[in-house]
Amino acid sequence: MTQPLNALFPDWPNEALDILSTIHVGQLPTAEVRALCDLLNINVGQLQRQLLPLAESYTIAPLSQFIVGVVAMGSKHDASGYPNLYLGANIEFTDVGMNYTIHAEQSVTAIVSAHGDKISSLALNATPCGMCRQLLHEHKTITHLPLSISDTEVIELSELLPRAFSPEDLNKSAYQPPYGLSLNRLSDDELLATAFRFSYAPYSEHPVACVLEMASGKQYPGFSLESAAYNPGLSALSVALILAHFSGEPLSNRMSEVAFKRLTVMVKGQSATESVGYLEATLLWQQIAPEGELVTVSAPD
Numbered sequence: 001m002t003q004p005l006n007a008l009f010p011d012w013p014n015e016a017l018d019i020l021s022t023i024h025v026g027q028l029p030t031a032e033v034r035a036l037c038d039l040l041n042i043n044v045g046q047l048q049r050q051l052l053p054l055a056e057s058y059t060i061a062p063l064s065q066f067i068v069g070v071v072a073m074g075s076k077h078d079a080s081g082y083p084n085l086y087l088g089a090n091i092e093f094t095d096v097g098m099n100y101t102i103h104a105e106q107s108v109t110a111i112v113s114a115h116g117d118k119i120s121s122l123a124l125n126a127t128p129c130g131m132c133r134q135l136l137h138e139h140k141t142i143t144h145l146p147l148s149i150s151d152t153e154v155i156e157l158s159e160l161l162p163r164a165f166s167p168e169d170l171n172k173s174a175y176q177p178p179y180g181l182s183l184n185r186l187s188d189d190e191l192l193a194t195a196f197r198f199s200y201a202p203y204s205e206h207p208v209a210c211v212l213e214m215a216s217g218k219q220y221p222g223f224s225l226e227s228a229a230y231n232p233g234l235s236a237l238s239v240a241l242i243l244a245h246f247s248g249e250p251l252s253n254r255m256s257e258v259a260f261k262r263l264t265v266m267v268k269g270q271s272a273t274e275s276v277g278y279l280e281a282t283l284l285w286q287q288i289a290p291e292g293e294l295v296t297v298s299a300p301d
C-alpha cells in the first residue's frame with residue numbers, strides 16, 4: 001500500500017481509518033467489519049464495495065497498467081452475522097517470466113485460504129478473466145458465487161462460467177480446498193508443517209509448502225494452490241509472496257532487488273524434489289533470489 005488511508009477515504013472519520021489500519025495479512029476481521037458498518041452507517045455489502053480503493057492500492061502493475069482490486073466476503077460469521085472481509089490485487093513483476101503474474105482474484109483466494117476461510121461473495125472493479133473464473137469456481141463456498149462488478153450489477157459466477165471444469169472431471173472429487181485451519185499468527189516453527197496441510201494439488205498431486213524468510217528475519221508461509229485446470233493455480237512460493245505483500249513487506253515489480261534470505265520447501269515422497277510442484281516453487285526462487293539459501297525437507301507421513 002503506497003497511499004495513506006486518509007487519501008483513499010477522504011470522507012471517512014479518523015476513527016474509521018484507525019480501524020482500517022488494523023488489517024492483518026489482507027484480512028479485516030469480523031469485529032472490525034461490524035465496527036466500521038456501525039460507524040459509517042452502512043451494511044456489509046456496501047462496506048465491501050467501499051473498500052475497493054484500499055484493495056487497489058496494493059496493485060503493482062508496471063506491465064499492463066491495469067489496476068484490479070477485489071474484496072471478498074468470507075463464509076465465516078460472528079454471532080451477529082458479520083463476516084471477515086479480505087483484500088486482493090494484481091501483482092506483476094518485470095524481472096521474472098510473465099507467467100508469474102498474479103491476478104487480484106488469485107491473490108484474494110490465497111489470502112482467504114491462509115486465514116482458513118472461503119469466499120462467499122466478491123466485489124470487483126473489473127469482470128474476472130476466464131482463468132480466474134475457473135479458480136473462483138473451485139474455491140467458492142456454495143453453488144452460487146455473487147460477483148458485484150459495479151454498484152448496480154451483480155452476476156453469478158455460474159453465468160460467467162457455465163459447465164465449469166472441476167476435480168470431478170479428473171476423477172479427483174476427493175480433493176477439496178483447505179478450510180478451517182488458519183495460518184494467522186502461528187509461531188515460526190509451526191508455519192511449514194501447518195502450511196503443508198493447506199496444500200491443494202488436484203492437478204499434479206504434488207502438494208508443496210514453503211516458508212519464505214526475508215533478510216529482516218520475517219517469515220511467510222506458502223502452499224500449493226492449484227486448480228483442476230492447472231493454469232489458474234499458484235505455486236507455494238507465489239502464495240508466500242502474496243502473503244508477504246499484504247503484510248506490508250516492501251515488495252516491488254523488481255523481485256531480484258528484494259532482500260530475501262531463505263526458502264524452506266516441504267515436499268512429500270522419495271522423488272519429491274523432481275516433482276512439478278517443487279520445480280514450480282524453486283524455479284521462481286532461483287530467479288528472484290539467486291544468492292538465497294534453498295532448504296528442502298520431507299513432509300511427515
Ligand SMILES: [Zn+2]
Pocket residue numbers: 103104105128129130131132133
Ligand atoms: Zn484473472
